[in-house]
Amino acid sequence: MKKILFMFWLSLLSMPFTGIKGGAYLFGGILVSYGVYFLLANIYGRTKIPSVPVNTGLLMIALIIFSLLLPLFLSDYYTDVAVLAGIYIILALGVNVVLGSTGLLHLGFAAFYGIGAYSNALLTTNFGLGFWSALPLTLVITSAAGLLLSFPALRLRGDYLAIVTLGFGEIIRLVLNNWDSVTRGPNGISNVPSPFIMGFEVGSLMYFYYLVLGFVLLAAFIVNRVHRSRTGRAWLSIREDETAAEAMGVNTRKYKFMALTFGAFWAGLAGALFASKMHFVSPESFTFMESVFVVCMIILGGLGSIPGVLLGSLILVLLPELLREFQLYRMLALGVGLVLMMIFRPQGLIKIS
């Protein structure tokens, strides 16, 4: 009954851009498909509802080849979107370590993303460093920020942690916004240079795409390796049951610090790439919504699952671009999508194997 009410509510909300008739059709459509789903689920048992079997090795190779060839067929606009998706994937991989693997609901990741972007922008524009010489510094700064901000936060669990990290995120954004002498406030920092590779400027979108692709592959590779190591297992055990993890000999405090620092590291990388792609950073890019957006990617894709993170990020970056006409309803669609997920596939699109 609740679900039917929910569908009704959903259709009502959709009316502004589908019209009354459209909304009614939508309601009917969902009702019928849910009925069919319900019937099937009862006949075949809930567990039989598709869990996609994947041959990971082959799929990986196919995906890599596909993404290598992709920009040859894309217009500039879509290459741009793809680059953005790549940056978000790196960011989401970082957040996934914290939220997906370790189970810490951290709502301030935009802060690390922002710190990464601003570090890169400030180091390159003020000190004349190139992208590559600024990058290690940027990563050290963001990781250190991750470590520092986790000290007070990690004394808390669950909802309390969420609130405190949300606060941290806002503090960082407000600092960026108001520390005029360094960050130039709301005006932001412009003229962030492009990276150079062997004296060759990675200026055009297509080259930047390959740069980001390289980093995405590197990030996925490393995060995956760590995920399947002793450290990754310790993180998972904390997510599953902190008390039991500690009783099994896992130093939970240390591993939570590690997770946050490691996560912030990737957020810093994503930020640095973002800054040098946009050639411009301003506090507006690192709002609370950004943190929520990334959390949504991970929930959509499947908590803790790396392919899930890739898929979730792609969907959430591409979908709004495809639905440009419904600009105003993007957030609504996001909310509805997440609620639907929670009802029909709470484990995310791709479950951890």
Added chain:
Amino acid sequence: MILDVRALTKIFGGLKAIEEVSFKVRRGTILSIIGPNGAGKTTLFNCLTGVLPPTKGKVLFEEEDVTHKRAYEITAKGIARTFQNIRVFGSMSVLENVMIGQHTRSKEGLLTAIMGTRKFLKEEDEIKSRAFEYLQFAGIQDYSDVLAGNLPYGDQKRLEIARALATEPKLLLLDEPAAGMNPQETKELMELIRRIREWGKTVIIIEHDMKVVMGISDRIVVLDHGVKIAEGTPNEIQNNPYVIEAYLGKEEVF
């Protein structure tokens, strides 16, 4: 003496959950802790394993003071435990659960994992094969790839024991291992606990099933309202008037 508990007290607000409890455990023996519900048995376990800090008193493990150590440090020293309400890592596989147990007995960190060095891979292999041995010991090796949360209740309890054994403890604390088991499962469990002792481990059990307690204990400690009211061999305990009173109530004298 492997464990020496001295006047251990835990106070929650105004409630004395355990009060001045002292006892010693000899290496290689099985000690049972019994007592009515709310007697403070699980609180005692929590204080011994660092899950809760005791208010007063001392815990000496192998002559070393471990009173205010954190839980993971105590586990590293060689005390492992299971939980009364099962706490397996539900969405990890059975094998992975036991691999977590090997955490303190292994050491490879982030960097070697990322580079996939030979040392790292070797350690992973060792962890995996040792974990598998503990599964075999507990008799649940057939389920190694199943998600722990999907195991039947009895097997989850076995998994908890296997996971605790994987930390390679000298002292194993079992919190109501037989609760909710049928007679057949209980018999197998007793067998398992005996094998654990034969292996040279010391075991402390909290248990309500008197058949288990009387069947396998070398000594028994009885708690009531947080106070130790008796200690002795199973025979002595069965005939102890205080114990009978705690369990059955006072005999009216006319």
